[in-house]
Amino acid sequence: xxxxxxxxxxxxxxxxxxxxxxxxxxxxxxxxFLTGPSGAGKSTLLRLIYQSxxxxxxxxxxxxxxxxxxxRARQADLRRRMGIVFQDFRLxxxxxxxxxxxxxxxxxxxSEAYIQRHSRELLEWVGLGKRLDAYPTELSGGxxxxxxxxxxxxxxxRLLLADEPTGNVDDHTALKLFHLFDELNKLGTAVILxxxxxxxxxxxxxxxxxxxxxxxxxxxxxxx
Amino acid sequence: xxxxxxxxxxxxxxxxxxxxxxxIVGIMVFIATFATxxxxxxxxxxxxxxxxxxxxxxxxIPAAGDESTMPQAQRxxxxxxxxxxxxxxxxxxxxxxxxxxRLLKPWFDDPSLFKALPLPTLLDVSRQPxxxxxxxxxxxxxxxxVPDARVDDHGAWTRDAWRLxxxxxxxxxxxxxxxxxxxxxTVGMTCGTVAASEHETISLLHVLxxxxxxxARHFQAQTERLAVRAxxxxxxxxxxxxxxxxxxxxxxxxxxxxSLLHWVSLAAVLCLIPLCAVGLSTAATRFSVLRLLKxxx
Numbered sequence: 001x002x003x004x005x006x007x008x009x010x011x012x013x014x015x016x017x018x019x020x021x022x023x024x025x026x027x028x029x030x031x032x033f034l035t036g037p038s039g040a041g042k043s044t045l046l047r048l049i050y051q052s053x054x055x056x057x058x059x060x061x062x063x064x065x066x067x068x069x070x071x072r073a074r075q076a077d078l079r080r081r082m083g084i085v086f087q088d089f090r091l092x093x094x095x096x097x098x099x100x101x102x103x104x105x106x107x108x109x110x111s112e113a114y115i116q117r118h119s120r121e122l123l124e125w126v127g128l129g130k131r132l133d134a135y136p137t138e139l140s141g142g143x144x145x146x147x148x149x150x151x152x153x154x155x156x157x158r159l160l161l162a163d164e165p166t167g168n169v170d171d172h173t174a175l176k177l178f179h180l181f182d183e184l185n186k187l188g189t190a191v192i193l194x195x196x197x198x199x200x201x202x203x204x205x206x207x208x209x210x211x212x213x214x215x216x217x218x219x220x221x222x223x224x
Numbered sequence: 225x226x227x228x229x230x231x232x233x234x235x236x237x238x239x240x241x242x243x244x245x246x247x248i249v250g251i252m253v254f255i256a257t258f259a260t261x262x263x264x265x266x267x268x269x270x271x272x273x274x275x276x277x278x279x280x281x282x283x284x285i286p287a288a289g290d291e292s293t294m295p296q297a298q299r300x301x302x303x304x305x306x307x308x309x310x311x312x313x314x315x316x317x318x319x320x321x322x323x324x325x326r327l328l329k330p331w332f333d334d335p336s337l338f339k340a341l342p343l344p345t346l347l348d349v350s351r352q353p354x355x356x357x358x359x360x361x362x363x364x365x366x367x368x369x370v371p372d373a374r375v376d377d378h379g380a381w382t383r384d385a386w387r388l389x390x391x392x393x394x395x396x397x398x399x400x401x402x403x404x405x406x407x408x409x410t411v412g413m414t415c416g417t418v419a420a421s422e423h424e425t426i427s428l429l430h431v432l433x434x435x436x437x438x439x440a441r442h443f444q445a446q447t448e449r450l451a452v453r454a455x456x457x458x459x460x461x462x463x464x465x466x467x468x469x470x471x472x473x474x475x476x477x478x479x480x481x482x483s484l485l486h487w488v489s490l491a492a493v494l495c496l497i498p499l500c501a502v503g504l505s506t507a508a509t510r511f512s513v514l515r516l517l518k519x520x521x
Binding site for chain 2: 050054073075076080082092095099103106155
């Protein structure tokens, strides 16, 4: 079992629930879409998984461990087993594409030679082999997106979380990115991909969790 | 592997935070080095000088107004004999006429006056090591043979000088302690400002799996580089100025009176100052950053 939510709710103020009594279980190495309109709670649910937020109620279990009451060191250890692609990329502006992509490896105990080789290879894989030393401001939105993806997968995570990774690109590029995530999934990485582009989701035969107004309204184990 | 060296560089560059940090470390090292060197030199010179002075007593045999009573030479000889016989007295040495004239020279401009005036004879008396013989005991011993002899114990006023020196030492210690406290406060404030302006980067590092110690270690390395450079420059400058001052005051302070052991221990203490400043600033960085990071999710 990869992840389970048990009656998870999150509210910032008493009358305003961002997530309301959400429960589901996801299996290891699966590919899951997280769908719903803007403001449905998709990003919040992802933030709960990478522990940037704590649930107001309910319990979350990740990689077989309950997340509540974890020490900060253990929290960091769990986060190292995840890769995250943010909607706004969150690249560090004064680091080059290569330095950004290599960051997660520098938090582990990889050798400098491995970091150099592996992160460069990965940037080449996402088609940025010639832009290694470019700063984020010198890259287009699509290129920044690919650096963010390279950074998310460079440390071979067990789980990849992607928050609206196709929000800033056209449908054709979005499909290519979805195929990229699919390839990663085939290599053994579980993927949870949040998107509001339902028409793209439908073209993939993958399970989807549909959120609306903070509630999980449907969980199709296998899309039609 | 460490995080990229320049990860937080923009925050340290912003508003010259890095430069201000280095400047404060430099000033603290300069003050502490200068205060320690000056205090140590002063204290050691005072100690050497005090030791010599405290073991000495001056006995003044005034020139006899009426030589027919007893010639001056005989009075001096009698006093010398009595003093030699006293337990605890080491040497008794009359000062030569030329020495007496040299001592009186600031008050008598005209050399012919020395011939006209009856000059007293001064006896330089030393106590044996550990002896407790006092000026009053000497005065008592001489009162029958040379009733007008005056006894001057240098220990009385060297004790006042000692009190002053100890006060200065305390002041030096307080200055060094204040320098350390200022350093700690500055480091805390700098780290707080840098961490606030790098909030986004720190949050990202957390999400990528960095634990608080990874981030604190990176901050520590950054401040260590700044502190090492600043401490080295300030230390060299303080030593140069102290050396210059010692050279300029060599006529009034006999630094050759200080032993080799003293110079070696002073050098060791001085070398510890920049090391302590770097250690203190990096430890304070780690502590401040770890404390700040606890507020991050």
